[in-house]
Amino acid sequence: RKEVEQDPGPFNVPEGATVAFNCTYSNSASQSFFWYRQDCRKEPKLLMSVYSSGNEDGRFTAQLNRASQYISLLIRDSKLSDSATYLCVVTPSSGGSYIPTFGRGTSLIVHP
Amino acid sequence: NAGVTQTPKFRVLKTGQSMTLLCAQDMNHEYMYWYRQDPGMGLRLIHYSVGEGTTAKGEVPDGYNVSRLKKQNFLLGLESAAPSQTSVYFCASSVPWQTNSPLHFGNGTRLTVT
Numbered sequence: 001r002k003e004v005e006q007d008p009g010p011f012n013v014p015e016g017a018t019v020a021f022n023c024t025y026s027n028s029a030s031q032s033f034f035w036y037r038q039d040c041r042k043e044p045k046l047l048m049s050v051y052s053s054g055n056e057d058g059r060f061t062a063q064l065n066r067a068s069q070y071i072s073l074l075i076r077d078s079k080l081s082d083s084a085t086y087l088c089v090v091t092p093s094s095g096g097s098y099i100p101t102f103g104r105g106t107s108l109i110v111h112p
Numbered sequence: 113n114a115g116v117t118q119t120p121k122f123r124v125l126k127t128g129q130s131m132t133l134l135c136a137q138d139m140n141h142e143y144m145y146w147y148r149q150d151p152g153m154g155l156r157l158i159h160y161s162v163g164e165g166t167t168a169k170g171e172v173p174d175g176y177n178v179s180r181l182k183k184q185n186f187l188l189g190l191e192s193a194a195p196s197q198t199s200v201y202f203c204a205s206s207v208p209w210q211t212n213s214p215l216h217f218g219n220g221t222r223l224t225v226t
Contacts, residue, residue, distance in 0.1 A: 017138070032212050041149065041200050043217040087155070089215070091208050098143065098162075098208035099170075100215055104154035 003027060004090050006103035013110055017078045021106045023088030024070045031093030033064055033071045036107065038085045047073075047086070078110045114138050118203050118218035125193040125225045133221050135203030143206050144186035145170075145215070146178060148199040155202065161186055168216040193225045 006023045013019050025033075033050035048055065050062040050071045061074040071090075075082055088103035116137045125131055135144065146158040157170030161180040173195060177189045186205075190197060203218040 032208070032214075034212075034214050041220070043202055043220050044155070044215075045217070046208070048212045049212045049214060093209075093211075099145075100206070100208060101190060102155045 002103045004088055004103040006086075006106045007105060008087050008106060010107035010109050011034050013078055013108070015080060015110055015112055016080055017110075018074065018076045019078055019108065020072055020074045021086055021088075021102050021108075022070050022072050023090075023106075024087075025090045025101075026069070027090065027101075028066075028069060029093050030090045031054050032091040032100075033062075034089040035060075035062055035071075036087040036089060038087055062068055075108075078108075078112050080112065083108055083110045113208045116203055116205055116218040118201075120221060121219065122222045123224070125190075125223065127194060127225060129192050129193050130189070131193065131223075132138050132190075133201055133203075133223075135186045135188070135205075135218055136184055137205040137216070138184060138187075139205060139216065140183070141205035141207050141216070143208055144180065145204045145206075146176070146186065146226050147202045147204065148172065148197075149202060150199050157225075158188065193223075195225045197223065198225045199223060214219075 035047040037047045038042040038044040054063040059076045085105040087105045092099045143178040145160040159178040161189040164183040166180045183221040201221045
């Protein structure tokens with residue numbers, strides 16, 4: 001089983017739609033969780049950290065479910081500019097290894 | 113704020129040539145990483161460093177060497193380039209033991225080996 005798994009998509013949605021992605025992780029000792037956005041093989045850019053209590057940034061909401069070991073990203077009122085690949089990143093907290101693990105990304109296409 | 117800077121941005125090599133990619137960060141981060149990204153493969157960790165003078169192998173280290181002589185710089189070397197090393201290379205840095213401290217990426221180096 002991969003350490004961090006994401007549905008590669010693509011998710012093809014109309015403008016204005018609400019779309020949600022999940023990301024599962026296998027290391028229960030993970031301590032930090034992030035969503036990154038990547039456009040067309042440019043560098044990944046931090047979209048938002050994911051906090052235990054869940055957090056919101058405008059149209060984006062991230063949640064963490066430690067019991068089921070997944071994080072989610074909800075995008076409301078999708079814009080054409082939201083089209084990108086969304087990467088899930090998980091950092092462990094134990095064993096002296098803090099090397100982040102990336103999912104392979106979920107592709108989102110927002111169409112008019 | 114410069115953040116993480118990679119040079120060069122583009123390079124074309126012939127098979128067998130060598131080159132060094134430079135990554136520099138000005139955030140005093142302890143950890144630095146080199147990734148490669150190929151279509152459909154996601155980011156794959158080549159080598160990483162947990163501090164000045166240290167390096168370690170990642171997921172796909174073969175054909176690459178690295179050095180971290182100074183804390184702010186992490187060099188990735190290709191001794192004898194192969195077409196299979198055609199890829200986009202990203203450098204990143206972080207302080208991962210700080211909860212919710214993210215990775216910061218450079219702009220990438222697009223390498224073609226013919």
